[in-house]
Amino acid sequence: MPEHFDLVIxxxxxxxxxxxxxxxxxxxxxxxxxxGDFLPQEPQNWQPVEVFDRRRYKPDxxxxxxxxxxxxxxxxYFVGGNTKVYGAALPRLRAQDFGALEHxxxxxxxWPITYDELEPYYARAEQIYAVHGAPGEDPTEPPRSGPxxxxxxxxxxxxxxxxxxxHKQGLHPFHYPMGIDLREGGRCIRCKTCDGFPCQVLAKSExxxxxxxxxxxxxxxxxxxxxxxxxxxxxxxGKRVVGVELERGGEHLTVHAERFVVAxxxxxxxxxxxxxxxxxxxxxxxxxxGLLGRNYMVHNNTALMAVDPFRxxxxxxxxxxxxxxxxxxxxxxxxxxxxxxxxxxxQAGMLTAAQPLVPKPILQGxxxxxxxWWVMSxxxxxSHNRVELAPNGxxxxxxxxxNLVAHRKLVDAARKMMREAGYQFVFVQPMGIDTNSHQCGxxxxxxxxxxxxxxxxxxTHDIENLYVVDSSFFPSxxxxxxxxxxxxxxLRVAEKLAA
Ligand SMILES: Cc1cc2nc3c(=O)[nH]c(=O)nc-3n(C[C@H](O)[C@H](O)[C@H](O)COP(=O)(O)OP(=O)(O)OC[C@H]3O[C@@H](n4cnc5c(N)ncnc54)[C@H](O)[C@@H]3O)c2cc1C
Numbered sequence: 001m002p003e004h005f006d007l008v009i010x011x012x013x014x015x016x017x018x019x020x021x022x023x024x025x026x027x028x029x030x031x032x033x034x035x036g037d038f039l040p041q042e043p044q045n046w047q048p049v050e051v052f053d054r055r056r057y058k059p060d061x062x063x064x065x066x067x068x069x070x071x072x073x074x075x076x077y078f079v080g081g082n083t084k085v086y087g088a089a090l091p092r093l094r095a096q097d098f099g100a101l102e103h104x105x106x107x108x109x110x111w112p113i114t115y116d117e118l119e120p121y122y123a124r125a126e127q128i129y130a131v132h133g134a135p136g137e138d139p140t141e142p143p144r145s146g147p148x149x150x151x152x153x154x155x156x157x158x159x160x161x162x163x164x165x166x167h168k169q170g171l172h173p174f175h176y177p178m179g180i181d182l183r184e185g186g187r188c189i190r191c192k193t194c195d196g197f198p199c200q201v202l203a204k205s206e207x208x209x210x211x212x213x214x215x216x217x218x219x220x221x222x223x224x225x226x227x228x229x230x231x232x233x234x235x236x237x238g239k240r241v242v243g244v245e246l247e248r249g250g251e252h253l254t255v256h257a258e259r260f261v262v263a264x265x266x267x268x269x270x271x272x273x274x275x276x277x278x279x280x281x282x283x284x285x286x287x288x289x290g291l292l293g294r295n296y297m298v299h300n301n302t303a304l305m306a307v308d309p310f311r312x313x314x315x316x317x318x319x320x321x322x323x324x325x326x327x328x329x330x331x332x333x334x335x336x337x338x339x340x341x342x343x344x345x346x347q348a349g350m351l352t353a354a355q356p357l358v359p360k361p362i363l364q365g366x367x368x369x370x371x372x373w374w375v376m377s378x379x380x381x382x383s384h385n386r387v388e389l390a391p392n393g394x395x396x397x398x399x400x401x402x403n404l405v406a407h408r409k410l411v412d413a414a415r416k417m418m419r420e421a422g423y424q425f426v427f428v429q430p431m432g433i434d435t436n437s438h439q440c441g442x443x444x445x446x447x448x449x450x451x452x453x454x455x456x457x458x459x460t461h462d463i464e465n466l467y468v469v470d471s472s473f474f475p476s477x478x479x480x481x482x483x484x485x486x487x488x489x490x491l492r493v494a495e496k497l498a499a
Contacts, residue, residue: 005030007257011269015489020032024217031223048347074436087319087343088179088194089177111476113456118488128491129210129484131484153180179204179210237280241285266474270284271395286463302429305428306370307423333406378476
């Protein structure tokens with residue numbers, strides 16, 4: 001078994017998987033390291049009780065809040081990472097998200113690259129992830145160099161009707177860009193177990209299916225599953241990483257390479273670099289700025305159920321529509337508020353974990369008559385919100401949500417929107433520390449080594465052959481789903497690495 005590679009990529013999610021795919025014909029000999037296995041295709045993939053109540057696909061892992069309270073993080077350790085269960089909503093950020101934006105709660109900082117610089121990579125990422133969408137419906141949409149690869153996923157009749165009701169209010173509901181295999185002869189059967197579930201028929205555009213498996217067709221790419229990266233080792237100068245210590249099948253081994261990419265997700269990437277601390281890097285690798293693990297963001301998220309007790313919602317595939325009318329401001333609010341997007345159709349079994357005291361038939365009755373939304377606002381980088389590795393190895397997440405006025409305004413706007421659309425009851429459930437699906441920011445990129453961990457190509461400022469290519473690089477969280485942006489930046493970094 002070779003133990004020297006040109007490149008080692010640790011993690012196979014949206015960042016690592018896309019990077020491997022982009023480099024599959026680069027001539028580089030690449031080792032992909034993944035702590036998990038391929039997620040099994042099994043009936044339980046689509047069973048709410050298994051997925052939500054029994055947490056079948058989540059690790060038995062406990063992290064702690066700053067006050068010491070334990071929680072189980074919403075992470076997934078499989079080939080494909082969190083994209084195995086994601087909702088496959090694949091929008092681009094708005095062009096303005098790349099500049100500094102004033103929010104009610106503070107400033108959302110500018111990125112070191114512009115939207116125009118990332119646009120060609122967005123276009124490629126949309127091809128790779130087979131994105132379906134309809135241009136021209138969303139007033140906040142950034143300019144595109146070409147059409148969406150596939151036409152929008154059509155609304156089902158009930159959602160079409162809701163869309164018309166929203167139009168009547170002067171809003172601009174639009175088909176949300178989605179990565180599912182609805183191509184001619186495609187695998188997608190439009191079931192209701194997409195958002196939040198693994199896809200049993202592999203019809204979601206995930207890093208596993210769309211990137212890792214095709215990448216493995218190249219003899220230059222090797223994948224080691226069930227292999228945990230424990231530590232990166234530098235040379236004596238501390239200027240180069242020379243190896244990664246791995247745990248594989250109960251054995252410990254060190255793999256050497258010319259270059260290393262950490263792509264473990266925003267929390268685990270920061271932790272790996274912290275665990276790799278040595279004499280030259282006492283605060284963790286690539287941490288001369290002191291910013292590693294800081295500026296952790298996850299969005300402000302609220303689930304909203306709008307219920308019309310007199311009308312059943314027969315929709316099966318609900319996640320087709322979004323509203324961005326409040327993205328940059330509201331009717332009486334001059335600051336950005338965020339994005340409102342449909343959730344996959346809620347089922348009683350998905351609600352029992354959050355509402356264990358409510359009898360299941362009542363939850364089922366509500367779910368049968370509800371329309372379900374994810375209300376999402378930008379949270380701002382705050383260096384006090386951070387990931388900490390305690391001396392005893394415990395993972396501590398310091399998280400104090402901010403920019404909450406904007407989020408409350410958005411939830412109110414969503415509530416009003418749905419009341420006016422004819423829904424008598426609106427229930428909201430704010431998300432807590434364990435909803436870290438959109439985690440980002442723990443190794444922000446920038447041009448100044450004093451104020452960022454990574455350069456604009458995600459190379460660490462401190463260590464010339466070490467990169468972090470996952471959601472860690474985000475300097476701001478914007479208020480759109482992150483995966484397409486992670487993938488686009490991975491494609492941009494791949495060009496640099498191949499050169
Ligand atoms: C329920 C849910 C729904 C979501 N819906 C959407 C959506 O609709 N649209 C969207 O854009 N985003 C969505 N997201 C978020 C999206 O999935 C993530 O933003 C994205 O996957 C992050 O990519 P990443 O590369 O940063 O990390 P991940 O995808 O988390 O990948 C990290 C990988 O690293 C591996 N790893 C971690 N530590 C180690 C280690 N020490 N050694 C070896 N391997 C390691 C993990 O097993 C994993 O495979 C959702 C997430 C969840 C959980």
